[in-house]
Amino acid sequence: MDKPRRPVVVTGFGPFGEHAVNASWIAVQELEKLGLGDDVDLYVYEIPVEYQTVQRLIPALWKKHSPQLVVHVGLSGMATTITLEKCGHNVGYKGLDNCRFCPGSQCCVEGGPECIDSIIDMDTVCKRVSTLGLDVTVTISKDAGRYLCDFTYYTSLYQSHGRSAFVHVPPLGKPYTAEQLGRSLQAIIEEMLHVLDHSEGQINCRHEH
Template structure:
């Protein structure tokens, strides 16, 4: 691994229910083709829609790559825009996954806080991407839906102290193509990295003066 490069891990989900082709994984594969520029080592993963796999996979991604940022992408049948999720929630997981399982505790991390916010200002990301004239509508949400998407996001936020993001995409063709979604993900993740850099510079400046 080239240590001068920053690593970003982006995940999409595998098929579930009526989503025999999951738009999130299609979008992530399109993003992989586009890349995030020569400075960023982009790693992509397809995540099966299973609570227990998420519980082991997410920590292993953080351990293996020590990424600057992990971005999870999921599909929402109700979404008509590319939606940035502000927070993950710990409780209320009653929906069964692809292996007909749901956690007994109905929560992600027993004893964890109810809700964890991303350190990334999603409103700011949405504004900046919209202003860039990408042609893909971007909105912000506070409810990732209490299924595998929300479960994965909370787990990642918990492990990374908020240095994760979650993006919901609409199903393919409603209205965007896989290529459109890939371009949107590229623009969004680049803005997120930009904001993280600015935050880091602020911290460094503050340390400098004290």
């Protein structure tokens, strides 16, 4: 019997600051070429580095695709590894976006929890991907940086009750090529879907803390 097709949305970010080319969007385009296997419908989007657009776009993507999983990919100028972010934060957004805007409340969702964890066990994903022999290093983080990456992640986690993930990539060539980033994303997201399948029966209200 054919497995039902699973919608998965993956986003990267557009240019900002000194990053005229955003490695996250390049990586997502590489992933799109590779695909996620026959039973996954992959939808990719480039997100502008704008708070208000994020607040409008994330709910729209959930509504449009009812995805099994949304994975946001972002660029960290400081990163030298591919980093899986465990949680998104609600408060502390002071950095101006590409429109020179930042939320007056400096938070994503007024009255929302301080921090929301992904329901995906990033430690498990990290361990599994690290055994695949990809020529990249994958690490874990609990701080997505209180800028558009963290803001997007929290907004998405809030919207999806934790059914979102965030992956930070380093700038292109520092040290990884676009192709390496794309292949790594493919492996990471396949593992995330695997972990999600196995945890579906055990999901409780972990995101309510």
